[in-house]
Amino acid sequence: MKGSAVVLLSGGLDSATCLAIARDEGFDVHAISFDYGQRHRIELDCARELAHAYRVADHVICCIDLRTFGGSALTADVDVPKDRPVDEMSAGIPITYVPARNTIFLSFALALAEVRGAVDIFIGVNALDYSGYPDCRPEYIRAYEAMANLATRAGVEDSSRLTIHTPLIDLTKAEIIRRGQRLGVDYGLTSSCYDPLPSGAPCGHCDSCALRTKGFSEAGVLDPRTARW
């Protein structure tokens, strides 16, 4: 074992791949997920199944109510955009952006890392498909890491110990899927849809469904999630 790492696990395709990568690299994983008032709970169920499948050391689910702030289609009573062409998604910051979400999520991951004695944090951000999200950019992650290294007990002793790993940051969705396939990720356990049907089936029309469909198509792989329904 390489030691402990904290993995942010949303239950989506990217974080599942991230979890597989951390395990493949030999880390003992502490998974962290958030019940943040999102419109659906299916991704939390997926996170639980993934955590179990990957035999994580522990899986912490933090309840934080981001609905207090509103400001996003994912946490407020605002319609999720549907049927947008993938090419148009990168123009501007989408309404599905949740204010400061990654900053908040990473801060809880940092607390968990400190308590568990971990100095490695994995987050499945991606700068290509989510180019409109400020908190998915490499320069943001580097700045977060610099801050995190000053924020904790570990940082007082050595301000370069903590690493934020972003193994997917410059991969296309198809490349992420191929990487996950090589590691044996069961994408049937993941949910990407922003607005799933009550049955848990993906809507097939939101930005996230469109990106996922395009990714599997380009990777030349059948999406086991879609095949479920």
Added chain:
Amino acid sequence: MKGSAVVLLSGGLDSATCLAIARDEGFDVHAISFDYGQRHRIELDCARELAHAYRVADHVICCIDLRTFGGSALTADVDVPKDRPVDEMSAGIPITYVPARNTIFLSFALALAEVRGAVDIFIGVNALDYSGYPDCRPEYIRAYEAMANLATRAGVEDSSRLTIHTPLIDLTKAEIIRRGQRLGVDYGLTSSCYDPLPSGAPCGHCDSCALRTKGFSEAGVLDPRTARW
């Protein structure tokens, strides 16, 4: 009015002074407090009274359960240290340090700032009395500000707009109290104790009570909170 600012309001002496400073500087204040599983709720009541007294634009109380992580005398079933000489408190990181607390609190403040269109955040950290806390140091705050400027919509447009104000960072407790007195802060509305009695009265023995007592003594001012009981 100078525009909107977010003020982190714990209900303690420092954050009350910070609130008074932000108002004195002409900001329209959005206050934010946290119900984070702390051992007592008295400071939240104080925060509410202060927010009302200072006529803030709004007061958001975020529920986040830091007990999930444990690791601190303030959030776990660990005794709060009592009757330590003030001189000895700065040796090492105290058990009352909550892992990544300021990082988490500032992240919520950042989300609120983004949603309310504010680019100024006030936090009453102090590098002198809390020299053992990694997340009260000036270098940490500067790193947080750099990160925050890359984290949000505002940061995409201009990565130097957001300011983290720390007006108390290099003041002694006595200097903070004198500053607050000049601004008319009613310290009777504040609570500093880590382990108050059921009546709300300060225990008089924890590190925070000791620092407060010393501060009022050095400032030559009677503490209206103690005088209440």
